[in-house]
């Protein structure tokens with residue numbers, strides 16, 4: 469009954485709000501929901517393969533495919549004005565219904581992963597079972613520790629993360645099963661195992677990179693079998709006694725988990741995964757896209773830029789002075805980091821959710837760097853509108869995410885995108901499982917040369 473109902477839009481929203489009394493594991497839940505989706509796709513293919521759902525304009529071809537509806541991504545959809553919905557649930561919806569960790573209030577990575585993967589809201593018990601699985605399999609193999617320890621501290625943490633994730637494919641169950649020769653219908657189960665193992669190991673990998681680059685010689689604690697994924701990550705980073713930072717990172721990691729399929733990191737994972745590269749290689753590639761300053765690296769850039777602004781303005785942090793600083797950035801030909809978006813046309817609701825987190829905590833509300841972010845937000849949209857180039861003059865999530873980390877003492881901003889990388893695994897890996905479950909093919913769009921495009925427009 470559930471599997472049949474859950475995929476109509478209204479039923480899905482209603483179903484997602486229910487806390488199921490189910491005691492099923494994530495694997496059994498997926499087994500239950502996959503057949504209905506397979507059926508939905510089969511029907512669509514049989515009845516509508518030739519139905520036209522949009523036009524392709526020259527601006528799409530030369531403009532980074534902006535606005536082209538050309539890939540299937542089920543777990544989340546981004547509305548330009550309202551922002552992201554995960555299986556129909558907005559961020560405030562998720563904050564209401566997704567289980568928190570024991571002793572916490574913010575939704576956990578596990579509960580967001582469960583929602584993304586299955587379209588269902590898990591019970592606390594279900595997410596705790598998943599936490600226990602992650603903690604049990606989260607240690608790194610020895611060869612991987614040695615590999616990461618051999619990287620020079622001067623190598624960017626994102627390069628290290630991508631290399632570490634790629635090397636984890638040493639243990640890929642999907643790759644081993646493919647070599648043995650398995651049926652296409654079995655691909656998703658091995659993909660799922662790899663995805664869960666990768667998510668489990670990301671905190672230890674990311675924390676080892678942090679330790680090696682910024683805290684050499686410091687002992688990394690062991691994983692705590694009673695903690696959730698983010699609780700363990702923060703503990704391994706050495707901030708385990710900071711409950712506020714732990715809660716912030718739970719929210720951060722859940723919120724950054726997925727942003728539909730077209731963003732550069734998720735799309736890269738999907739593209740590479742479509743060649744049947746295993747999940748480790750696919751996600752390693754995604755991380756390299758996330759490492760670009762127009763995408764995930766913007767959170768490091770925002771902090772660098774806000775600190776430079778703070779240094780230059782000193783005690784004269786007024787709207788006029790911020791305005792002047794913004795114009796200086798724009799006139800020097802640089803982008804204002806943390807502002808603008810390829811799809812959004814309003815302030816990013818993830819930015820709003822993180823701001824609300826700050827408003828609820830006196831230490832953050834009064835923090836000079838958070839106040840500077842707020843003041844910049846009061847001025848920047850007006851300046852960007854006057855500048856007249858960006859289609860979206862409002863902040864995206866990166867405009868504030870790193871500044872909160874900075875306030876809590878995690879000041880090494882070249883590391884920030886690694887945290888984003890731990891998070892984006894939730895959505896990108898979810899979709900690898902579904903791409904296999906739905907039997908999606910190799911991605912291979914058609915490109916054209918300038919001459920061919922010239923002929924097409926004349927025709």
Ligand SMILES: CC(=O)SCCNC(=O)CCNC(=O)[C@H](O)C(C)(C)COP(=O)(O)OP(=O)(O)OC[C@H]1O[C@@H](n2cnc3c(N)ncnc32)[C@H](O)[C@@H]1OP(=O)(O)O
Pocket residue numbers: 534761762763764766798802803804805806807808809810811857858859860864865866
């Ligand atoms: C998690 C995330 O990935 S969220 C995005 C994080 N990235 C940033 O914050 C970097 C700053 N922002 C940007 O560079 C852009 O807004 C992007 C990359 C996010 C989106 O790019 P697009 O979809 O191409 O934006 P848009 O269509 O509005 O761009 C039109 C023009 O405005 C410019 N523009 C867009 N945003 C900004 C900005 N924040 N500051 C200055 N100029 C901007 C573009 O560079 C472009 O200029 P051009 O015509 O000279 O090439």
Ligand SMILES: O=C([O-])CC(=O)C(=O)O
Pocket residue numbers: 724726727730731732733810811864
């Ligand atoms: O959607 C995008 O293009 C960029 C973004 O905000 C994300 O990936 O989180």
